[in-house]
Amino acid sequence: MPISKKALEDVALSEEEYQLIVKMLGREPTTVELGMFGSLWSEHCGYKHSKPLLKLLPTQSPRVLVSPGEENAGVVDIGDGLAVVMKMESHNHPSAIEPYQGAATGIGGIVRDIFTMGARPIALLNPLRFGPLSEPRNRYLFSGVVSGIAGYGNCLGIPNVGGEVFLSDAYSQNPLINVMCVGIAEKEKLLRSRAGGAGNLLMLVGADTGRDGLHGASGLASRTFEEERELRPTVQVGNPFLEKLLIEACLELAETDWIVGLQDLGAAGLTSATVECAARSGSGIVVDVAEVPRRKEGMNPYEVMLSESQERMLVIVKRGYEDKVKAIFDRFDLCSDIIGYVSDDGMARIKEGENIVADVPIEMLTSPPLYRLTGKKPAWLDELERFDLNTVPDIDRKQVSSILLRLLAAPNIASKEWVYRQYDHQVQINTVVPPGEDAAVLRVKGTGKAIALTTDGNGRYCYLNPYLGGAIAVAEAARNLVCAGAEPLAITDCLNLGNPEKEEVYYQLEQCIRGMAQACSTLNIPVISGNVSLYNETKGQAVYPTPVVGMVGLIEDIDKRCTMGFKQEGDIVLLMGAEMQDEKGLGGSEYLELIRGKVTASPRIDLEVEKRMQRCCLDAIGQGIIESAHDCSDGGLAIALAECSIGGNIGFRGQLEIAGRIDAALFAEGQSRIIVTVAPDRLPRLERVAAEHKVPLRRLGMVEGRRFIIEGLVDLSLEEITKAWRGGLEEAQRFQFSDG
Numbered sequence: 001m002p003i004s005k006k007a008l009e010d011v012a013l014s015e016e017e018y019q020l021i022v023k024m025l026g027r028e029p030t031t032v033e034l035g036m037f038g039s040l041w042s043e044h045c046g047y048k049h050s051k052p053l054l055k056l057l058p059t060q061s062p063r064v065l066v067s068p069g070e071e072n073a074g075v076v077d078i079g080d081g082l083a084v085v086m087k088m089e090s091h092n093h094p095s096a097i098e099p100y101q102g103a104a105t106g107i108g109g110i111v112r113d114i115f116t117m118g119a120r121p122i123a124l125l126n127p128l129r130f131g132p133l134s135e136p137r138n139r140y141l142f143s144g145v146v147s148g149i150a151g152y153g154n155c156l157g158i159p160n161v162g163g164e165v166f167l168s169d170a171y172s173q174n175p176l177i178n179v180m181c182v183g184i185a186e187k188e189k190l191l192r193s194r195a196g197g198a199g200n201l202l203m204l205v206g207a208d209t210g211r212d213g214l215h216g217a218s219g220l221a222s223r224t225f226e227e228e229r230e231l232r233p234t235v236q237v238g239n240p241f242l243e244k245l246l247i248e249a250c251l252e253l254a255e256t257d258w259i260v261g262l263q264d265l266g267a268a269g270l271t272s273a274t275v276e277c278a279a280r281s282g283s284g285i286v287v288d289v290a291e292v293p294r295r296k297e298g299m300n301p302y303e304v305m306l307s308e309s310q311e312r313m314l315v316i317v318k319r320g321y322e323d324k325v326k327a328i329f330d331r332f333d334l335c336s337d338i339i340g341y342v343s344d345d346g347m348a349r350i351k352e353g354e355n356i357v358a359d360v361p362i363e364m365l366t367s368p369p370l371y372r373l374t375g376k377k378p379a380w381l382d383e384l385e386r387f388d389l390n391t392v393p394d395i396d397r398k399q400v401s402s403i404l405l406r407l408l409a410a411p412n413i414a415s416k417e418w419v420y421r422q423y424d425h426q427v428q429i430n431t432v433v434p435p436g437e438d439a440a441v442l443r444v445k446g447t448g449k450a451i452a453l454t455t456d457g458n459g460r461y462c463y464l465n466p467y468l469g470g471a472i473a474v475a476e477a478a479r480n481l482v483c484a485g486a487e488p489l490a491i492t493d494c495l496n497l498g499n500p501e502k503e504e505v506y507y508q509l510e511q512c513i514r515g516m517a518q519a520c521s522t523l524n525i526p527v528i529s530g531n532v533s534l535y536n537e538t539k540g541q542a543v544y545p546t547p548v549v550g551m552v553g554l555i556e557d558i559d560k561r562c563t564m565g566f567k568q569e570g571d572i573v574l575l576m577g578a579e580m581q582d583e584k585g586l587g588g589s590e591y592l593e594l595i596r597g598k599v600t601a602s603p604r605i606d607l608e609v610e611k612r613m614q615r616c617c618l619d620a621i622g623q624g625i626i627e628s629a630h631d632c633s634d635g636g637l638a639i640a641l642a643e644c645s646i647g648g649n650i651g652f653r654g655q656l657e658i659a660g661r662i663d664a665a666l667f668a669e670g671q672s673r674i675i676v677t678v679a680p681d682r683l684p685r686l687e688r689v690a691a692e693h694k695v696p697l698r699r700l701g702m703v704e705g706r707r708f709i710i711e712g713l714v715d716l717s718l719e720e721i722t723k724a725w726r727g728g729l730e731e732a733q734r735f736q737f738s739d740g
Helices: 005-010 015-025 031-040 092-097 099-115 136-156 216-220 240-254 269-281 301-306 322-331 379-385 397-409 459-464 466-483 503-523 590-594 607-622 637-648 662-667 680-692 718-733
Strands: 064-066 074-079 082-090 120-130 160-167 176-186 201-206 259-264 284-288 312-317 336-343 347-352 355-361 431-433 440-443 450-456 487-496 527-533 546-555 572-577 628-631 652-654 673-678 697-703 707-710 714-717
Touching (some): 031 269, 031 355, 074 487, 074 546, 082 099, 092 136, 092 176, 099 136, 099 176, 099 240, 099 259, 120 240, 120 450, 120 546, 136 160, 136 718, 160 450, 176 487, 176 546, 201 240, 201 322, 240 322, 259 269, 269 301, 269 312, 269 336, 269 347, 312 322, 312 336, 322 336, 379 459, 397 662, 397 714, 397 718, 572 637, 572 680, 590 662, 607 673, 637 673, 680 697
Parallel strands (some): 284 347, 487 527, 652 707
Antiparallel strands (some): 074 082, 082 176, 259 312, 284 336, 347 355, 431 440, 440 450, 487 546, 572 697, 628 673, 652 697
């Protein structure tokens, strides 16, 4: 009987892929087998359009313990027998449908990826992208997502220490909700998601299985939105209190030798959990769905195998230890049931009692067809890159103060305190530099060390030049860590783009990855984990190509951490790195869009200059020369100086030698620049360090008083700039009713 078009649409398989399955099996697949293939061959699970490109990214360094694809998360060595475990994923489409639960279950899923490996989750970060908050739907999504993140993360007792909020029309139909979790583990006690050892038992732990999340991997995360389709049933519902019990029980279990491995049930539920564990160990599995506890009557094997109900874990138990393992879960009031066992024949055999409903080789399920397409550069991109910025009028000196205040209040630049004050960032008492800085800093208990964490990624840059935008995402994240005094160690990422089957989107995807790869190689920072979120597109309109980079850095001596705020009157303020900007630095800037209404021209970066500057800054911080350091990025030099004043609650007086355009000097976003302060008696030492690294230093002014002054251009009180910056995001959310 021929397969229906709707059946293939439900599992996001093409007719060609279906025929390939028939050929490989030598028969028509059963309904359950079709669902399993659809999930595991989906873009979300199988990476069929992205895996060939992801191989371009460097993944190794002497510190890397677990690389991408090997496990649920990447692992990097931080010394003292400890390791950082980290991962970033997306929950974009679920959050567009049900913002609270979509974001909440995104948190739940990423946390499970971390404690699955025997690591205690110690931090969350959330890079978010929405449409303008002037639109009611975007405000609804924004508030719902933030509430969902706060509601779930706070209940778990995991500090939320960082992330970003970026607003653009490009995200109005498809908000991007990326979630990152970081954990700490003892190197020797890392767990693996293996289903090895024939006869070992498969134990399902946690929540009962319902119908929520069906086709989440194959449908919701692996194709574009269509207005007429009802997607609400694909969004999962979370229970953070149950997840908290799972964390503690699984971490206690990790201290024993009673299990082979752990695996969370995320995308594709039991299908991916069982099959991927078996694939990693070269074994097979036998699952009896009749043994799976259900919270809905009448569920069939297809629904049980593809359900994405939350707060569930698969435990591979050594035979003979099942009673001991169950006793731990009983103590935490967690349900645990044996649902199958490990076999040695390499097959995924799914039964309902005595009835076999699926019998497929594991290797076949985990070997989706890979597509290496030829991208096509969009014609409109050439036009944007050729745009002559000299046709944009410069600003008058009398306009500078008002423009500075407008930019400070712009949601993409303004304080994100409205967001992070809803998160508990002090729980676990590790946070020593909280949200709002270039990077958060957390102490590593039992050592004198700290880790620094940040996320970064500017979709507007990638829209204008995907190669350079990808490179800048890596470079700026590293720069953020360096400003905190941390040596960048490793990256986790989430690549958010439209439909990769379109030539122009595939071009963006490839160029973003190539740019990231070049920056990673130049700066010597490996990618150890990540996620690809494609098909972020509605009615043919894709989001900006948005690669988001999460990065961890190490501070060997926590007392040598650095922050952005000016510290004391009399300190000298300097610009380290690239020289003052010309008009080309305005490409893709916040100033150009907000003040001139243009998203055009290419951003710029010189990675060799970036590398020398980061080495220089890190060296100077390590020697105790620098008092403060702040990345000069969104909004340009004047904005960065203002943020340093606001952060330190102290004024600035400077005189800039501007030979060219005023707007470029103050608001261009050219890369490879850091604002640093130094006590006058330490300036000669800083100059020597800069000379050794061949990095320019330009004196900008002094820390002093209660005003923010750039001679001849700006003279504002500290209170004025602080009010604009602190209130910008809240002001953007106010709904203005028209008269009548």
